[in-house]
Amino acid sequence: MSDKPQKSAPKTDGPDYSKTLFLPQTAFPMRAGLPQREPEILKRWNEIGLYQRLREDARGRARFVLHDGPPYANGNIHIGHALNKILKDVVTKSQQMLGHDSNYVPGWDCHGLPIEWKIEEENYRSRGKAKPNFKDPAAMVAFRKECRAYADKWLNVQREEFKRLGIIGDWDGRYATMDYFAEAQIARELMKFAANGTLYRGSKPVMWSVVEKTALAEAEVEYEDHTSDTVWVKFPVTSPAHGALAQASVVIWTTTPWTLPGNRAISFSSKIAYGLYKVTDAPADNWARTGDLLILADRLAEDVFKQARVTAYEKVRDIPADTMDAIECAHPLKGFEGGYEFTVPLLDGDHVTDDTGTGFVHTAPGHGREDFDIWTASARDLA
Numbered sequence: 001m002s003d004k005p006q007k008s009a010p011k012t013d014g015p016d017y018s019k020t021l022f023l024p025q026t027a028f029p030m031r032a033g034l035p036q037r038e039p040e041i042l043k044r045w046n047e048i049g050l051y052q053r054l055r056e057d058a059r060g061r062a063r064f065v066l067h068d069g070p071p072y073a074n075g076n077i078h079i080g081h082a083l084n085k086i087l088k089d090v091v092t093k094s095q096q097m098l099g100h101d102s103n104y105v106p107g108w109d110c111h112g113l114p115i116e117w118k119i120e121e122e123n124y125r126s127r128g129k130a131k132p133n134f135k136d137p138a139a140m141v142a143f144r145k146e147c148r149a150y151a152d153k154w155l156n157v158q159r160e161e162f163k164r165l166g167i168i169g170d171w172d173g174r175y176a177t178m179d180y181f182a183e184a185q186i187a188r189e190l191m192k193f194a195a196n197g198t199l200y201r202g203s204k205p206v207m208w209s210v211v212e213k214t215a216l217a218e219a220e221v222e223y224e225d226h227t228s229d230t231v232w233v234k235f236p237v238t239s240p241a242h243g244a245l246a247q248a249s250v251v252i253w254t255t256t257p258w259t260l261p262g263n264r265a266i267s268f269s270s271k272i273a274y275g276l277y278k279v280t281d282a283p284a285d286n287w288a289r290t291g292d293l294l295i296l297a298d299r300l301a302e303d304v305f306k307q308a309r310v311t312a313y314e315k316v317r318d319i320p321a322d323t324m325d326a327i328e329c330a331h332p333l334k335g336f337e338g339g340y341e342f343t344v345p346l347l348d349g350d351h352v353t354d355d356t357g358t359g360f361v362h363t364a365p366g367h368g369r370e371d372f373d374i375w376t377a378s379a380r381d382l383a
Contacts, residue, residue: 042166051168058101066092070107070177073151074114077161089167104169106162110151110178113212113220119146148178205365205372231257232287232308233362234294235266235329235344244317248276248293250329250346251304253357261338262364263331267349267374270321272359273298279305281312295319295327297359304358324348349374 045051066088071081088104096102123146124131132139159171175182193199207216234249250266268274279292288294288308293316296304305313324346331340351370352361365375 038164038166042163045168051170054096054168055101055103058096061099061101064092064095064100064102066095066102066104068105068107070109070175071158072112072114073108073110073155073158073176074118075154077158081158081162082165085162085167086165089165089169093168105173105175106159106167106169106171107175108151108155108158108177110148110155110176113209113214113216115147115151116143116212119143119150151176151178205367205369228255229257230255231260232304232358233260233332234292235332237295237327238330238343239328240326244276245293245295245319245327248295250295250327250360251358252360252362253304254362256367259364259367260362261333262366263344263362264342264365264380265345265347265363265371265375265378266329267347267352267361267363267371268321268324268359269350269352269354270324270348272321272352272354274319274321274324274359275301276316276319277301277305277313278316279310279313282308282310286310295360297354299354300357300359345378345380347374347378 092102092104132143134140207221237245237248275298277294327346329344333340363371365372
């Protein structure tokens with residue numbers, strides 16, 4: 001490319017043809033200029049009371065109410081909040097234009113550990129102050145007031161941020177779970193369930209904070225990658241006490257060996273083919289010894305014996321899946337302190353596969369909802 005300066009095209013004295021074009025005239029600017037225009041639009045909406053006028057205009061129409069699953073009042077909004085609220089705004093505005101009275105009342109969740117953690121961090125730990133003694137009623141009330149003030153602060157901040165997004169709603173009539181009338185209404189609704197007999201006390205496994213001594217929501221639990229040992233465990237068959245299975249063991253494989261003390265059952269699948277296998281040759285110091293009778297899924301037997309260093313084995317017989325639930329086993333910790341004298345039943349479970357493992361799943365009702373549901377579905381005692 002030449003470094004010489006480029007000469008501009010010579011001007012002509014001909015007519016300006018741009019003025020001869022028949023173009024539509026509009027008051028809209030060539031550029032949107034949204035950073036400047038949006039605040040003006042929002043100010044205009046506020047001045048004319050747009051939300052109230054929409055309600056008046058739609059009075060008598062069929063109602064469309066979008067119940068707002070509330071955000072948590074503990075910080076500035078992020079892209080997730082924006083996506084959530086904008087999508088809801090699209091729904092409510094479109095329903096209004098479709099002829100409904102589309103009333104949108106935003107709300108906030110103001111209860112829970114995150115706010116309490118923030119108060120402890122900002123008002124206590126960062127200042128070298130001891131955490132309040134919650135056994136003292138006065139200290140508990142004072143702490144709750146701090147949490148309430150913190151939630152109220154961020155509720156108002158988030159409200160202005162949502163309004164800046166152009167979300168139309170009853171911002172002055174918002175609801176918050178910490179409002180006294182809301183708490184009272186929650187109590188009233190709960191008592192309705194108690195009065196009609198649909199309220200009951202039950203049990204289920206929950207995530208538990210050892211530090212805070214409280215249950216945790218799934219959103220409050222962060223899973224991290226962890227490399228742990230997997231184990232194969234033999235559960236000796238105790239029933240039937242005679243026949244081919246008398247000296248056999250059901251083998252389970254688990255990636256969570258720390259849950260074995262909580263084992264109460266073994267899950268199998270009626271859709272899987274099982275067999276009784278005999279170890280005919282194995283090293284003397286091996287976990288699976290020569291002569292052992294092991295119950296395994298047919299599809300996984302070869303892999304199990306390979307990993308167990310079994311050099312030779314044979315299949316003794318098939319075990320029909322419809323007879324599997326008649327088998328009972330002893331707990332592998334039987335004989336140790338802790339009371340493991342109970343029998344371990346076999347329960348049919350849809351979650352069991354023969355993709356990996358042994359075709360059996362060790363079931364600890366206190367360590368997971370899936371195990372809990374299988375256990376309770378068989379009308380077993382949780383004790």
